[in-house]
Amino acid sequence: RAPSMAVPRLLRAGERVVPFPARPARVTPPPAVGASGLVLQSRLVPCKPVDDKLLSEPLSHPDFFNVKELFSLKDLFDARVHLGHKKGCRHRFMEPYIFGCRLDQDIIDLDQTMQHLQLALNFTAHIAYRKGIILFISRKRQFCHLVESTARECGEYAHTRYWQGGLLTNAHIQFGPGVRLPDLLVFLSSLNNVFEPHVAIRDAAKMNIPTVGVVDTNCNPCLITYPIPGNDDSPTAMELYCKLFRMTIIRAKDKRRQSEVFNELRSKAEGN
């Protein structure tokens, strides 16, 4: 919803800070990529007025799915999310998110992490509510199995293997005509095995696909739509992230099913 919330973020090119009350009440849903790569009327946009209400109602609340209750500062601290890399590995653009440095090791500011995590989980929940395709990406070998299992349990998709160059940009030749691209990429570790930013970040930006990513102190948060500053190397931290994403997605999907059933019953009652 809001780039203009109380989170100090680097203003990216093209982003204008609009004062909060002046925004229009109904926000259009993010345009998904259709078959030909152009921004089309996609399967996410509703046709009936009943569905219209179904999709616009969550957008009027700041935290419709109540993702704030899923985690607390103590949980993040216990899972060692605040531990960053050494001072020498620090990326210039991660400096706003770093709380301080102790014995040469960077400590990430958990207050900012809480805010970013809430925004990111809220966004994922909205995408899952609208039946979007979510693709989990992580190139860390230790957590490859964990990430794939998480994706399988949610009913979403995962890619923790070698990224072939044309997966997003050349999809129609690689997969076949009429393939549907993911509507959200979730990076549980935004670097690849040679400590460079993952190619998928750049490709998603090219294809207008929003990204959510866990950025460590040696990562570049620039092209990621919803960065989450936090540790991506500890097993406890990764398990926490997987658990949070899994719970939000399942919650959003259940809510969607409930709303649809509710709407059906209501329309039947009105019909009678």
Next chain:
Amino acid sequence: ASGPEKYTEEFIKKQIEEFNLGKRHLANMMGEDPETFTQEDIDRAVAYLFPSGLFDKQARPMMKHPTEIFPEQRKIQWGEDGRPFHFLFYTGKQSYYSLMHVSMENICDILNRNLAGSRWLTKIELEEMLLEKLSDDDYSRFIQLLEKLMTLPCVDMEEKHIRKFSKEVPMQLKKVVIEPLKYDERGVAFSTGEGTRKTAKATVVVYDNGTGKITVNGIDILHYFPVLQDREQLLFPFQFLDRVGKHDMVCTVSGGGRSTQAGAIRLASAKALRSFVTEKEVEFMRQAGLLTLDPRVKERKKPGQEGARRKFTWKKR
């Protein structure tokens, strides 16, 4: 478009309908029953209606079912709403990577399983199972037979039968047991300890209510260890626990050199003193490094070098 030509499912379905219709027309033309018109009948009919003198049988006119003519295509991997069926679809090689995923899961399962040892049933348990009395000889013979069976290859086939006679024993963490104090004929409390360092072995008996007299191999320490450093090593555990003049010690030591023997006796006396002291102080001793065996041994000499680390003198020419 690149690669082999791709046929859509609707196209293939249409071809199949046309083939069936054509088959019935052909049957009518030949005057046969359309319902029982087999592929051999079709071939014969086509060969009769379109005679060809071409030598290559594949070049002659043929009418076959479309599935035999058009190569098999990979079906569309996603449903009506566009969501792919397999969760690893976006990797490109979904079947291969799902195999890797399943194998990894098996590895994790095996590693997480509590590695339990197993033991054979005892004589009493076997008696209960068979409801017969056994002699020790019978029992030992049976166990020998089972052991012999285990050593043979292809044991898996009989595994079910063998498992009836073995029990699982869960692995338990070994907790270091501190021995209680023993009392000799005079009523004085004493305890023994053993220690090693490099190649020296030492056994030590520490007596309570003593005056601080220490004997090594029957010789007083002042004569056995003329150097102050070695005597300080022996003194360290007592100094740490503030029990300098309160214990007597009788040691036997062999192997090693002067300071090695001193280190061995120090470790042995620290181990013996554990019985006299509270658990908290034992923990302090452990943190001070008094109870740790020194792992340093003489490093082997390597070929091409003068010693373990020293290389031969480098000559420029």
